[in-house]
Amino acid sequence: MKNIDIRNLAGIGVADVDVYKTNKKKLFVFNTIYFIKVRLKNPYNGEFGFDWIDVDPSTGEIQKIQGVDFSNLEYFYKKPITPNNPRDLGNIIQTTTDLTGAKNLVNENYKTLVKPGQITDVPWVFIKPGQEIELALEINLTSTAAITTETINITGDDFYEFEIVDGIKNGKKTEKQIPADKKPLTLKIKCLKAAPEKEYGILQESPGSTPFTVGGFKMMENKIQKLKFRVIANVSSDNSPAVKAKDLFQKFIQSDIVNYLNNNSLNQAGYEVEIENQVMLDNLATADLDDFYYSFDKTDWTNKKYFAVVGSKGVLAENQNEIGGPDKSNMLDNLIFEEYQKKLRGKSKTYDGGVILLNEYQSAGNTGAYSRTSPLNHYKLLVFSTNIEDKITYAHEISHMLGLPHLFFKTAEEESYKSARTNIIGNGLPESDNKYIPGVLKLIKDTQISSSSIFASLGITAKKSSLTTGLNNLISQQQRNYDDNKRDRESIKSRYSAFPDSYKINATQTKGQYIAACNSNMQISEERIEANKKAKIKLNKEPNLGYVTLEPLAYFLKRDYLIILGENYLYRKIVIKQVHDNYLMFKQSSTQNIMDYYSNGTRYLHNQIKIMRDDIKNYLPL
Structure with a gap:
């Protein structure tokens, strides 16, 4: 018998090679001459989430990310060198400074199937429960040999049902022979x-x-998450404000905004938007609109530099410098909502949920609309007149609300990121510099070693419950301090009534000095109590959702202040984590991403979807 060398029978199952022709088994292939790319079918208009990369099948080199050439990846997040060091946050850097690091980051977050000459990606897919979609299975040959009888299959489970069209279905398994025409x-x-x-x-x-x-492909976790908004209008009080409000609502309805959000944008992250006053919108012709708009006085707002007439057009100023005033933000979204709430309270009504604010006038700047990534529980979307009928505006801004920064990294994004870092680790300036900012880590350390028992705070963010407890504890402690000093003062007055103020009542103080010290302590306690009572009034207006920011001056006992600083640190870490989780930043206008500018955005990256889904916790009670 002649020996047969079987060492180089690539792609053939050696166990089934019948050297002595004693078996009747057929040869089987374990390396194919093809691989399958899972891709979108046209047309696609954001009906579901889909994220993929294109790689060179021979080398695995990244070519495109969601259809965008890798050369357009301008910045990326480089992880910390010492991850256990809380001051090492990593950093956002230019791709050109560490091309290998950028590619490694992409490879960490996009899986590929690796066989010689057959490297392909495993896309991310998001569909909602009950939804049915179609994807293309693209056949990519790695040889000039013809496809003959190759058959592929995929098996479903209790969560997903699969069907290869024109194939064979057997229980949860679907299969089909690959067509010769590929x-x-x-x-x-x-x-x-x-x-x-x-x-x-x-x-x-x-x-x-x-x-x-x-x-x-990888199916993403997909539990439905809901956001509820009340749509309200902000109009001037002249010339029938209810009629103008009705016109804004009509534009919102005719633009079919909610359908777009729920079926062509936010649905990609599993969100469903509900309109709290949908009944009013459905019956717009006959509905009483008074509970759903605020009307401002033009003269009053002009004097306050909220409103101006530029040329022949009325404009709203988000910053007063837009209309010749100082560099001061008007915080129009908060301002309008607070005025609207005040109007409702005058009618013995309340509302503190999410709002979409439609405006009669355009922005004095170039803004079409805005929301905020911070505070984390920000629940307001302000839309100027220019963008009320622009669907993508709503998806873009609500995505900000749900934690997404822009997909590019320009000056404004750099400044925002720098601020987020400073809030944690400080700005690096000497403590003697009047621009020095310590950062929350330094504040925690300084507070721990401080001999002070009471600390003042301005604009601190923490859990509402912790802030409330801290305010109350300080009030109680300072009330006891006030009562003790008053009792001591009256005791000294009574005991030494026959003596002049110059009479020395102890080793260091005269009668007058002792009484003055008591009066000073009482005044300090009164001021702290009054400040905290005002802060409580402001705090009580905040929703019971996520973390809240206490803007007014407030005082806390050391133990409470350390708890609040600890929560502030956690909050700051969440804020910067959202930026870091948005780890790929492209050249502006180079993508079809909803968080890009000047593009017909239809999609999100899978990491953006995860950021948005995780952000729902900020709209739930802590």
């Missing part, structure tokens, strides 16, 4: 119920072999 196959996916994150492989099977993977 045309893409269509895969239908239906979500049966809310599901955890899970990867699904597309398998090649050959007789007598163990199935092996030729493609796949």
Whole structure:
């Protein structure tokens, strides 16, 4: 018998090579001449979430991210060198300064299937429970050999049902022979119920072999999350404000904003937007609108530099410097909502939920609308007149509300990031510099070693419950201090009534000095009590959602202040984590991302989806 060298039979199952022709098994292939790319089918308009990369099948080199050439990746987040050091936050750096680091970051967050000459990505997919979608299975050959009888399959489970169109369905398994013309196959996916994150492989099977993977995708956790907004209008009080409010509401309805948010944008992250006053909008022709708009006096707002007439157009100023005033933010979203709430209270009504604020006038600057990533529980979207009918504006701004920064990194984004870092680790200036900012880590350390028992705070962010407890504890302690000093003062007055103020009552004080000290202590206690009572009034207006910011001056006992500083540190870490989790930043206008500018945005990256989904906790009671 002639010996046969079987060392180089690449792609053939050696166990089934019949050297002596005693077995009748067929050969089976375990390395294919093709691989499967899972891709979108056209047309796509944001009906579900889909994120992918394109790589060179031979080298794995990253070519594109969600269809955008890798060369457009301008910045990325580089992780800390010493992750256990709280002062090492990592940093956002230019891609050109560490190209390898940028590529490694992408590879960490996008899985690839690696076989020689057959490297392909595993896309991220997000669909809502009950939703059914179609994806393309693109057949990519790695050889000039013809496809003959290759068959692929995928198996569903209790969460997802799969069907390869025109294939064979057997229980939860669907399979189809790959066509010789290599045309893409269509895969239908239906979500049966809310599901955890899970990867699904597309398998090649050959007789007598163990199935092996030729493609796949990862389905994202997809429990539905809800946001509720009341739509209100902000109009001037002249010329029938109710009629003008009605016109703004009509534009909002006709633009079909809610349908777009729920089916072509925010749905990609599993969000459903509800309109709290939908009944009013549905019956706009006959509804009483008085509870759903605020009307301002033009003269009053002009004097306050909230409003101006530029040329022939009325404008609203987010910053007073836009209309010739000082560099001072008007915080129009908060201002309008507070005035609206005051109007409701005058009618013995209240509302403190989320709001979409439609405005009669355009911005004095170039702003079409805005919301905020911070505070984390910010629940207001202000839309100027220019953008009321622009659908993507609403998705873009609500995405900010849900924690997403822009997908680019320009001057404004750099300044915002610098501020987030400073809030944690300080600005690095000497303590003697009048621009020195210590950062919360330094404040915690200084407070721990301080001999002081009471600390003043201005604009501190923490849990509402902790702030309330701290304010009350200080009030109680200072009230006891006030009562003790008053009692001591009256005792000295009574005991030494026959003596002049110059009479020495102890080793260091005269009668007059002792009484003056008591009066001073009582005054300090009164001032602290009064400050905290005012702070409580302001705090009580804040919603019971997530962390809140106590803007007024307030005083806290050391033990309470340390608790509050600890929560502030956690809050600051969440804020900067959202920026860091948005770890890829592209050249402006180079993508089709909803968080880009000047593009027809239809999609989110999978990490953006995760940021948005995680942010729901900031709209729930802590």
